[in-house]
Amino acid sequence: MCQDNPLNWPKEEPEDYKDKHLFYRAIKDNLWMKFRDLDKIEPNFFMIKESEKGLSVDWSKYSEPRETLNRMIPPDLNTYGIAKINVGDFRTCVRINNFNLTIEHYPIKTSINNLKLNRSHTLIHGINKENKAKVRKKISKITCWVEGLKPIIKP
Amino acid sequence: MSEFKQKLDKIDQKYKTPYSTWKTIGEKPEWREYDLNFIRELIEHIKIDKQDNLKTLIEESKDYILTLPQNWDGYDADTIEINVLNRATILLKNVCSDLWKKTYEIPLPIIAPVPDGSIDINWENEKFELLINVPKNENDLTHLYGEHIHHPEHEIDIRSPSSVVKASLLDWFELIYNISF
Numbered sequence: 001m002c003q004d005n006p007l008n009w010p011k012e013e014p015e016d017y018k019d020k021h022l023f024y025r026a027i028k029d030n031l032w033m034k035f036r037d038l039d040k041i042e043p044n045f046f047m048i049k050e051s052e053k054g055l056s057v058d059w060s061k062y063s064e065p066r067e068t069l070n071r072m073i074p075p076d077l078n079t080y081g082i083a084k085i086n087v088g089d090f091r092t093c094v095r096i097n098n099f100n101l102t103i104e105h106y107p108i109k110t111s112i113n114n115l116k117l118n119r120s121h122t123l124i125h126g127i128n129k130e131n132k133a134k135v136r137k138k139i140s141k142i143t144c145w146v147e148g149l150k151p152i153i154k155p
Numbered sequence: 156m157s158e159f160k161q162k163l164d165k166i167d168q169k170y171k172t173p174y175s176t177w178k179t180i181g182e183k184p185e186w187r188e189y190d191l192n193f194i195r196e197l198i199e200h201i202k203i204d205k206q207d208n209l210k211t212l213i214e215e216s217k218d219y220i221l222t223l224p225q226n227w228d229g230y231d232a233d234t235i236e237i238n239v240l241n242r243a244t245i246l247l248k249n250v251c252s253d254l255w256k257k258t259y260e261i262p263l264p265i266i267a268p269v270p271d272g273s274i275d276i277n278w279e280n281e282k283f284e285l286l287i288n289v290p291k292n293e294n295d296l297t298h299l300y301g302e303h304i305h306h307p308e309h310e311i312d313i314r315s316p317s318s319v320v321k322a323s324l325l326d327w328f329e330l331i332y333n334i335s336f
Contacts, residue, residue, distance in 0.1 A: 034267075043286055132271075136286070
């Protein structure tokens with residue numbers, strides 16, 4: 001069927017992201033392994049290299065959090081935890097703080113360079129040198145671990 | 156018994172002179188009067204303890220951060236260069252040194268690597284939250300974002316050259332702690 005062909009996945013508009021939807025992001029052990037308190041989400045979980053297009057997240061419309069984990073290598077909770085952000089909370093945070101952040105649906109339609117097919121893939125644009133401290137601090141406050149997908153700290 | 160408690164006991168025994176007395180004030184707990192030298196020595200030990208703890212934090216952070224490999228975050232993060240971490244830790248030591256001269260309520264922060272090659276120094280406690288981002292490129296500005304809990308008017312969100320960051324920070328702490336440096 002045409003709809004199942006990844007190459008035919010349409011790019012959706014920001015308005016299609018409903019407030020009740022969630023963003024999921026895999027957080028690797030090197031970002032949290034030294035923190036004793038894993039109940040907190042730290043600002044350093046949300047940053048990208050300058051060369052990156054935007055902060056990669058998965059959209060709950062097309063992805064379950066377990067699928068986000070399964071796309072990572074290795075796909076286990078000793079290495080990755082899955083964090084979630086409510087889209088409505090994100091929009092509120094952007095509005096209240098007057099952040100210049102935007103959402104772009106960016107489905108990955110071909111598997112190249114370890115990237116797996118991913119219809120839910122989304123980019124959050126606008127985190128940059130000028131705003132990264134406040135933006136990351138505020139986003140960390142509206143983020144939490146997905147139930148059952150909090151990372152496991154090795155003893 | 157902790158090392159600090161051992162030090163405390165030693166000072167206590169040293170100063171058990173006729174000038175150190177116990178007093179009972181009504182039903183309140185006993186109060187001990189110490190002479191000024193005791194207080195001074197106690198303060199020095201507290202300061203040294205905090206300095207030791209800071210030194211340990213910095214050494215542990217270096218061991219961990221400088222050994223992070225390429226792609227350490229799973230999204231192709233670069234490794235952290237030693238000069239970036241050195242700039243961050245020097246700033247932290249200088250700020251803590253000045254703060255601890257005036258107040259003992261500043262806890263140790265978290266030193267964290269950031270995927271763009273910068274370093275975060277992050278404080279979160281009941282009184283304030285402060286995030287300092289030391290950039291990868293030393294010619295870039297250092298970003299400070301801070302909140303004084305229950306005082307939104309004291310929010311700080313600035314980017315400063317490294318030469319004036321410490322002064323900006325001390326100004327902010329002076330504001331939220333209502334102290335003078």
